[in-house]
Amino acid sequence: MAEQFQEPVVEQIYTLNLGPQHPSTHGVLRVLLDLDGEFIIKADPVIGYGHRGHEKMAENRTYKQFMPNSSRMDYLSGLLYNHGFVLAVERFAGVEVPERAKYIRVICAELNRISSHLLWFGTYIMDLGGFTPFLYCFDDRENILDILDRVTGSRLTYSYCRFGGVNRDLDGEFISMTRAFIERLRSRWTDYHNLVTKNVIFIHRTRDVGVITPELARQYGVVGPNLRACGIPFDVRKSEPYEVYDRFDFVIPTGTKGDALDRYNVRLEEMEQSCRIIEQALDQLPEGPHINEVAPFKVKPPRGEIYFAFESARGLTAYYLVSDGSPYPYRCHIRVPSFGNLQVLTEVFRGTLVADAISILGSIDVVIPEIDR
Amino acid sequence: MGSEMASDWIRIIVGLIIVLAFSQLNALFLVWLERKVAGHIQLRYGPMEVGPHGILQTIADGIKLVGKELITPLSADWKLFVIAPVLVFMPVLVAFLVLPFDENLVIRDMNLGVLLIFAFSTLSVLAILAGGWAANNKYALLGAIRSVAQNVAYEIPLLLAVLSVALMTQSLRFSEIVAAQCRVWFIFLQPVAGLIFLICATAETNRAPFDIPEAESELIAGFHTEYSGMRFGLFFLAEYTNMFIVSAVATALFFGGWHGPFGFSFGLPGIVWFLLKVYILLFVIMWVRWTFPRVRFDQLMNFSWKVMLPLSLLNLIVTAAVLKFI
Numbered sequence: 001m002a003e004q005f006q007e008p009v010v011e012q013i014y015t016l017n018l019g020p021q022h023p024s025t026h027g028v029l030r031v032l033l034d035l036d037g038e039f040i041i042k043a044d045p046v047i048g049y050g051h052r053g054h055e056k057m058a059e060n061r062t063y064k065q066f067m068p069n070s071s072r073m074d075y076l077s078g079l080l081y082n083h084g085f086v087l088a089v090e091r092f093a094g095v096e097v098p099e100r101a102k103y104i105r106v107i108c109a110e111l112n113r114i115s116s117h118l119l120w121f122g123t124y125i126m127d128l129g130g131f132t133p134f135l136y137c138f139d140d141r142e143n144i145l146d147i148l149d150r151v152t153g154s155r156l157t158y159s160y161c162r163f164g165g166v167n168r169d170l171d172g173e174f175i176s177m178t179r180a181f182i183e184r185l186r187s188r189w190t191d192y193h194n195l196v197t198k199n200v201i202f203i204h205r206t207r208d209v210g211v212i213t214p215e216l217a218r219q220y221g222v223v224g225p226n227l228r229a230c231g232i233p234f235d236v237r238k239s240e241p242y243e244v245y246d247r248f249d250f251v252i253p254t255g256t257k258g259d260a261l262d263r264y265n266v267r268l269e270e271m272e273q274s275c276r277i278i279e280q281a282l283d284q285l286p287e288g289p290h291i292n293e294v295a296p297f298k299v300k301p302p303r304g305e306i307y308f309a310f311e312s313a314r315g316l317t318a319y320y321l322v323s324d325g326s327p328y329p330y331r332c333h334i335r336v337p338s339f340g341n342l343q344v345l346t347e348v349f350r351g352t353l354v355a356d357a358i359s360i361l362g363s364i365d366v367v368i369p370e371i372d373r
Numbered sequence: 374m375g376s377e378m379a380s381d382w383i384r385i386i387v388g389l390i391i392v393l394a395f396s397q398l399n400a401l402f403l404v405w406l407e408r409k410v411a412g413h414i415q416l417r418y419g420p421m422e423v424g425p426h427g428i429l430q431t432i433a434d435g436i437k438l439v440g441k442e443l444i445t446p447l448s449a450d451w452k453l454f455v456i457a458p459v460l461v462f463m464p465v466l467v468a469f470l471v472l473p474f475d476e477n478l479v480i481r482d483m484n485l486g487v488l489l490i491f492a493f494s495t496l497s498v499l500a501i502l503a504g505g506w507a508a509n510n511k512y513a514l515l516g517a518i519r520s521v522a523q524n525v526a527y528e529i530p531l532l533l534a535v536l537s538v539a540l541m542t543q544s545l546r547f548s549e550i551v552a553a554q555c556r557v558w559f560i561f562l563q564p565v566a567g568l569i570f571l572i573c574a575t576a577e578t579n580r581a582p583f584d585i586p587e588a589e590s591e592l593i594a595g596f597h598t599e600y601s602g603m604r605f606g607l608f609f610l611a612e613y614t615n616m617f618i619v620s621a622v623a624t625a626l627f628f629g630g631w632h633g634p635f636g637f638s639f640g641l642p643g644i645v646w647f648l649l650k651v652y653i654l655l656f657v658i659m660w661v662r663w664t665f666p667r668v669r670f671d672q673l674m675n676f677s678w679k680v681m682l683p684l685s686l687l688n689l690i691v692t693a694a695v696l697k698f699i
Binding site for chain 2 (some may be wrong): 038355
């Protein structure tokens, strides 16, 4: 048997192709990892597998026709994107919105934020190897989907908002369901904390893992809960209040170290704050029409441009619309939070273990279709 | 002489057939039990369709696995790749030879029975390494490397824990160790060793929270990423049979084997007590799996070398000292 002579291995570094079909890359992210043993020397995220050309599609549709697209970029917080798009266009075209509609939008948007965070909670623990909390969260999330299903008619990709209001009015059943849900969610915190937060393995897996310093966060444009976990209390709902967010009493939870545990705590606290916003909004909910009936059928913003930022579940998101006076946007650019959040990974991954890389990727909460658009 | 030889052979052959049948049926049952336990922990029912409460689900799955194509990757070392799943199952069968199900229900009551079990169960890591290496897949290789490191790290405290029991009974024969526990189980005399044994056994069988060799969220399926059909099925069955064996060994060494609690058998035969305890331990292992997240690889290593090893050594020394001076 003739054995082939093999050169002795000098370079111990090898490349691992993580994704795009890996179970924990949350969609179709591909990361090229240069590994030394299990330590990551270099990480190179490759995006674009979910590109559908939403921005280009916007140029060929009227503003109203683009509405269903808006909730399909970030499929976990579709209503927030939908809400943001409608707000941008309303501000652009100067459409009046009745008070009640504003409250309804806030209530539904915050419910959507909770559902997004709940899903993140479950999948993050699953990335760490704990399967059970995932199903507990989905049980809770199912409640939100039922509530939103009742009023919006869909469960994932919502096109609920209209220029000048919302599609359907809230009824008493919705309000009682929402209140019951908030009560139920609050009773679940003890379970979650006992199952996960106080678990010593969980703490060891997340503390001091994937630290994003405030400087790094600023350099890469990290936003949302990831930024707040570094200790920077930036939230569009507070800094540039849109809709009726300035009328509610809520705090922006922040972390101190910017590690995965901080990001976890910030998101869990944010769910509680969203509950508070919903409760206040339900208390203050005014009577009146849910849609501005005299709003123009065809939205035609004046020639010009608008940049409108709002807070999606993953952070600062913005629509940049350019109009040439026609019913079609000349250009529609969307600033997505996950893009900046993903970029920082190249820095954070360096020197960590493969197992930690999965944990960090999960803790950042990226939604790839939102980046690819 | 001749007739004794013949009866010996018959005993071995009959024993082997029983072992094969039992280990397979047991693995099928355990897979079903695991899914049921997982289901009920996760607020759902688990399998319900095939048979009453889905009891035949695993058989249906098994038939499906047998019918599947056996894919061998082109770049794989096919000889090793084919042999690894067979290799992983063989040591498991050997271990059944010395397990004391009841006072007289053991195929071969060797005077080195304990040693034999651990010697052979260590072999399965070779099969895992072979499988992970032969597949020529980076994830499989990483899983195999992790598996070897983990098994080496946890074998030592495991054996030290067993050694302290062996010191107390002055024997490596299962029947003598179990007989010594007819009044008090060793878990009460050796609680530290018992705990170390259970933790290490979980790690030995690659079960959560120590399931890093096949960490799904990191390594897809670890060492058996490239295996399909019944070759994967063999790895799977071996895992569950291994679980049964470590639970059975734990029962024999620490939980009084076929004895009832504190010498009261309540009229039940020894095998019932033995299997009852084994399945309770198995349930605990499953319960742990569906409750805890996974530990990280380096934390796992640190835990073994820095905590478990000194602790088991200390336990051994204390045991030896106590036995010497009392």
